[in-house]
Amino acid sequence: MRTVYLNGDYLPENEAKVSIFDRGFLMADGIYEVTSVLDGKLIDFDGHAKRLQRSMDELDMRSPIAMDDLLEVHRELVRKNEIDEGMIYLQITRGAPDDRDFVFPDPDTTEPTIVLFTQNKPGLANSPMAKKGMKVISIEDQRWARRDIKTVQLLYPSMAKMAAKAQGKDDAWMVEDGAVTEGSSNNAYIVKGNTIITRHLGNEILHGITRAAVLRFAKEAQMKVEERSFTIAEAQDADEAFVTSASTFVMPVVEIDDVAVGEGAPGPVVARLREIYLDEMRKAAI
Incomplete structure (x- = not known):
């Protein structure tokens, strides 16, 4: 069973839960990145991190994590899930306010949601x-x-x-x-x-x-x-x-x-x- 990352915690995938009021679920109010892993290492992480920040800036979305910490989360997920070749999926949403509303929630009271999970893809670099x-x-x-x-x-x-x-x-x-x-x-x-x-x-x-x-x-x-x-x-x-x-x-x-x-x-x-x-x-x- 995979270990995933949700809002600061490493959890078994079947224990990771997100609110039904999360704006990623209700409004597609979220962004994502996919970083490939080859030989247990991250491919072009810096480029993905910079684009992630740009996406958040364009949507006036606050980052829930420092980029240095985000790198460590990626590495820890690779280690915990023993990924040699595969991908890490990252998603950040505007979070889960108390109810559904088209208006953005107050960022001081609604924390963004951050999720990361791995996908094990042996042979990724040698695709038929x-x-x-x-x-x-x-x-x-x-x-x-x-x-x-x-x-x-x-x-x-x-x-x-x-x-x-x-x-x-x-x-x-x-x-x-x-x-x-x-x-x-x-x-x-x-x-x-x-x-x-x-x-x-x-x-x-x-x-x-x-x-x-x-x-x-x-x-x-x-x-x-x-x-x-x-x-x-x-x-x-x-x-x-x-x-x-x-x-x-x-x-x-x-x-x-x-x-x-x-x-x-x-x-x-x-x-x-x-x-x-x-x-x-x-x-x-x-």
Whole structure:
């Protein structure tokens, strides 16, 4: 049985309880982060911690824990649950006032709720999907306008994944005003020659922590990077395509809306980027 962290306590997962009045439950008034674990160490923790703070600032939410203490909680959960490869899920909500109300509760009387739990994923870095590649569909992006804030409003991304599953595919890329925004839980990219193309940062997409690292490594490897919009048709005509996220790292995309990308198999650029990312992140893990 897993040990989880709830509001300052380490508990067996079946003993961890949150109020029915918690605003994360009633209003999706919460934010989250997912940090991967490789070799028992945290991948890019500092990036996730900084984005967590940004999300709280954007929502005028108070942090229930100092970032140094948060690092120790992550490490303790890895130790207690004996995680070699896996993930740590963190969620902070505005807390549980005495009753349901659209108005934010007084932060002086309502403490935020903080929850962390681990997910054990042996073989995370050697996913079979990296060898065969993902097949994606495209759907209209119908999410709210502040996708740069990593909130727990994940119903539409869940619907996107279910739409893909219904068609026997692996994921969905969302499209707005004719251009790809991102995947259901990842940033989206195409490769043309030696150029990597991905959507520019803005309120329309999540500012991916893995995205930032991969683009940095790509530039260091003398690859050209263009941060701009691209269409589904342009993606179908690309040499390669891929997604990045904390849990999938760098994952090739070999088909978009039933059209093969490139040779219809993972290509050399994406394979090299995945190799570089995993090597560098393992070196920097804490």
